[in-house]
Amino acid sequence: MSQIIQLKNHHLDGMSTDFLYHLAINVADTKDTRDIQSQFGDVRFILTGGTSIRMLQLAKYLRKLFGVEDTSDPVDLCKKGHRYAMYKVGPVICVSHGVGSSTFSVVLHELLKLVHYAKCKDPVFLRIGTCGGIGVPPGTVVVTKNAFNGLLRNEHEIAILGERVVRPAQFPESVIKDILAYGARDDDGFQIISANTMGTDCFYEGQGRTDGAICEYSAEDKMKFLKKCHDLGIRNIEMEASMFASVTQKIGVKAGDICVTLLNRLDGDQVDSEKKEEYEHRPFLVLGRYIQELLKK
Ligand SMILES: O=P(O)(O)O[C@H]1O[C@H](CO)[C@@H](O)[C@H]1O
Numbered sequence: 001m002s003q004i005i006q007l008k009n010h011h012l013d014g015m016s017t018d019f020l021y022h023l024a025i026n027v028a029d030t031k032d033t034r035d036i037q038s039q040f041g042d043v044r045f046i047l048t049g050g051t052s053i054r055m056l057q058l059a060k061y062l063r064k065l066f067g068v069e070d071t072s073d074p075v076d077l078c079k080k081g082h083r084y085a086m087y088k089v090g091p092v093i094c095v096s097h098g099v100g101s102s103t104f105s106v107v108l109h110e111l112l113k114l115v116h117y118a119k120c121k122d123p124v125f126l127r128i129g130t131c132g133g134i135g136v137p138p139g140t141v142v143v144t145k146n147a148f149n150g151l152l153r154n155e156h157e158i159a160i161l162g163e164r165v166v167r168p169a170q171f172p173e174s175v176i177k178d179i180l181a182y183g184a185r186d187d188d189g190f191q192i193i194s195a196n197t198m199g200t201d202c203f204y205e206g207q208g209r210t211d212g213a214i215c216e217y218s219a220e221d222k223m224k225f226l227k228k229c230h231d232l233g234i235r236n237i238e239m240e241a242s243m244f245a246s247v248t249q250k251i252g253v254k255a256g257d258i259c260v261t262l263l264n265r266l267d268g269d270q271v272d273s274e275k276k277e278e279y280e281h282r283p284f285l286v287l288g289r290y291i292q293e294l295l296k297k
């Protein structure tokens, strides 16, 4: 049976209107959301990623894949909010989330409320990102199993009302299995693996880089840290996985994190942007196939 997501906030029951501020979407009547349903009720996949240009390219890619004959540029539905970009292609929305958990969590709360008000059936939230690899060749696509935070714990930690709140951070196995089964192809010319991911709050010191503005550890300390990550089954480092896994797990909505490695961190810290565009396109192929397969069901 199809499920509409249930939010975990009883205070919302007492609100007659709800302005999704950063998305610039107004829910004028929370008890009668027919207008929101007519705009977003068909959404099955919420695709997110750091940059607005990647999300625009993804929307254009999906248009082609779905055979949509529209040559105009996709419209940014959140333009008025001046924060995030959102493009809709049939049952898919592509939404940018910025760098790191703090900007992503803001838009994630609002997207969860949006699909709730729109009564979307069985929505799947996916992040299509870039990352640093650990011991895998650049250009590898990693589908996250367990999400670790920067303290090397498989959990997400957040300060709420001045207290430290810790929540689990795992992605559903069924989503990982389907992404690998439908999305991977032997002849793509790149590797796709499922592994643990570390989501840090800092790109530089948090990821053990020695090329930030501050660094108080040695190159040996850094390598020791990366090897420790590797021993925990962590094969990639990005900045959202633990928050994303924990929020979606708490709500009980399906989610997955699919990232392409831009470099192997065992070989260095600097990101060489030469192949970035080619690499960024790889998760599009994987996701496109996964979505097409699920839409057949
Ligand atoms: O490419 P995106 O999706 O932004 O993801 C990665 O890139 C950013 C850092 O450069 C972080 O947000 C990290 O998670």
Ligand SMILES: O=c1cc[nH]c(=O)[nH]1
Binding pocket: 130, 131, 132, 133, 203, 207, 237, 238, 239, 262, 271
């Ligand atoms: O090393 C990297 C590359 C991309 N994004 C990250 O967070 N880290």
